[in-house]
Amino acid sequence: MTQEPYMTESSEATQITLERYDWSPDESDKDANFKHQVATYTLADPMPTIRRMSRNLGIPVGCIARYILVKWAASGSDALLLAGPVVVKQMAEVVDQAESVGTDEEKLAAYEKLSHIVSWLRVPLDDPEWRPGVSKKSDV
Structure with missing residues (x-):
């Protein structure tokens, strides 16, 4: 029997039990x-x-x-592909900088920077007619 190229694990059936997870909140838990x-x-x-x-x-x-x-x-990988590695790195650098300084002012500045990045990412969503290199403004 030949395994499909996209199958990385055994193609045998796996049984799982769908369970409820009872958890007592513990805010000190990083997860x-x-x-x-x-x-x-x-x-x-x-x-x-x-x-x-x-x-x-x-x-x-x-x-x-x-x-x-x-x-x-795969949703994390999908999100990375959609946003692009450069944008994700830029956003991570903004957060890392704010966390390393640790002040409220730096965190507020990081929020401002991230809001600009998100605003830029939203342009094609907010304006379906938007195309790279095409401006609606008239060149007078």
Whole structure:
């Protein structure tokens, strides 16, 4: 049996148990935000939605679940590809600088710089007619 080129692990079926995560808040935990989200989202049962998608689309339940898991796991990489490594590095440098100085003034300056970067990134979203190198302003 030949393994598909995109398969990096065994193609054997993997069984998982969808569990609720009970967590007592601990703000000293560096992963507190993530754990809080896991505890919150695991209160819901995703299976009715996944079964409905499976039925409506004609895709097996396991394939839908795998897609969702892989899509979520790759979302950080997707975001990096969408924003671009240069922009992400610029944003990280702004945050790193503010954290190294540590003052409220520097953090406020970082917020201002980040807001400019985000504003620049939003231009194509805010103006669907926008194209690189094309200005709507008349050259008088």
